[in-house]
Amino acid sequence: MEASDVSADLTRVLVSESEIRAKLAELARRIENDYDGDRPLLVGVLKGAVMVMADLARELRIHVDMDWMAVSSYGAGTQSSGVVRILKDLDTDLTDRRVLIVEDIIDSGLTLSWLKENLGLRGAKSVEICALLRKPGAAKVDVDVTYLGFDIPNEFVVGYGLDYANRYRNLRDVAILAPHVYES
Ligand code: IMP
Ligand code: MG
Numbered sequence: 079m080e081a082s083d084v085s086a087d088l089t090r091v092l093v094s095e096s097e098i099r100a101k102l103a104e105l106a107r108r109i110e111n112d113y114d115g116d117r118p119l120l121v122g123v124l125k126g127a128v129m130v131m132a133d134l135a136r137e138l139r140i141h142v143d144m145d146w147m148a149v150s151s152y153g154a155g156t157q158s159s160g161v162v163r164i165l166k167d168l169d170t171d172l173t174d175r176r177v178l179i180v181e182d183i184i185d186s187g188l189t190l191s192w193l194k195e196n197l198g199l200r201g202a203k204s205v206e207i208c209a210l211l212r213k214p215g216a217a218k219v220d221v222d223v224t225y226l227g228f229d230i231p232n233e234f235v236v237g238y239g240l241d242y243a244n245r246y247r248n249l250r251d252v253a254i255l256a257p258h259v260y261e262s
Contacts, residue, residue, distance in 0.1 A: 079248045079249045079250065080250060081237075081250070081251050081253055084246065084249065087246075087256055087259050088236075088254060088255065088256055089233075089254040089255070090253065090254055091251045091252070091253045092230060092233075092251075092252050092253055092254055093211075093228055093230070093238075093251060093252040094251045095238075095250040098133070098227070098238060098251075098252070101210075101227045102130070102133050102134050102137050102210075102227070103137055105134065106137040106138045108225060109134075109138060109140075109208070109225060110138060110139055112224075113176060116176050117142060117176075118177070118178045119142070119143045119144075119145060119176065119177050120143065120144045120145070120178050120180050121168065121177055121178065121180065121197070122144065122145070122146045122147075123146075123147055123148070123149060123180065123181050123182070123193070124146050124147065124166065125148070125241070125247065126181070126182035126239045126241070127181050127182045127239060129182075129239035130180055130181070130182055130210045130238070131144065131180045134208065143170065145170045146166065146168070147166060147167060147168055147193070148164070148165035148166035149162050149163060149164055149192075149193060150162070151188060151189045162188065162189055162192045162193070172197060172201055172202040173200070173201040174201065174202070174203050175203060176202070176203050176206075177197055177202045177205045177206070178206050179193060179194065179197070179205065179208065180208050180209075181207065181208070182209070182210055182239045183209065183211040183212070183235070183240060184209050184211070184213065184221060184223065185213045185215055186215050186219060187215070187221040190207055190209070190221050190223075191220070191221045194207060206222075206224040206225070207221065207222065207224055207225070208226075209226055209227065210227035210228065210238070211227060211230050211252065212226055212228070212229050212230065213230060213231075214229075214231070214232050230252075233254045234260065235253060235254055236249060236252075237249030237250065237251050237253050238250065238251065240252065242259065
């Protein structure tokens with residue numbers, strides 16, 4: 079889906095498809111260098127990270143394993159509840175693995191700081207984070223993001239995996255959702 083297909087619902091495009099592609103290539107070069115000889119386990123956080131995972135993994139010129147977790151910290155609204163629940167756990171044994179969590183966005187940081195600690199307790203050799211987007215609120219909780227795409231303003235965004243009420247995930251760009259969509 080293009081931004082023009084839902085232009086009435088969007089305030090503006092914040093990060094375009096081509097800016098995302100260029101940034102992921104940049105991050106992939108760093109990851110290849112950092113994981114030289116160690117096959118990373120990419121852990122995608124469902125459902126928002128599906129697009130980042132698909133594009134980052136294909137950009138990487140090294141072998142990787144991929145696994146998925148589903149956690150929930152959000153209801154249907156736009157505010158973080160702070161409550162994290164595992165809806166789907168990993169299939170992979172983390173013992174001595176170098177884990178790279180792949181996320182779409184860090185807002186409060188609650189989800190990722192919880193997840194990083196949780197995976198660290200399973201015997202992983204290292205747990206790092208790659209996130210495409212970060213909002214200013216993430217500064218409140220101390221989450222170390224080793225690979226960051228873009229710092230963005232504190233707006234509710236959709237597209238490239240990010241949804242509002244399960245819509246807009248298939249939008250190619252990341253765009254600011256017009257307030258009338260969630261205020262109505
Ligand atoms: P946190 O625990 O507050 O960092 O929440 C992170 C999760 O909230 C992300 O993985 C998203 O699923 C969701 N989220 C946070 N901000 C947005 C947004 O602007 N649009 C869509 N989803 C968001
Ligand atoms: Mg998410």
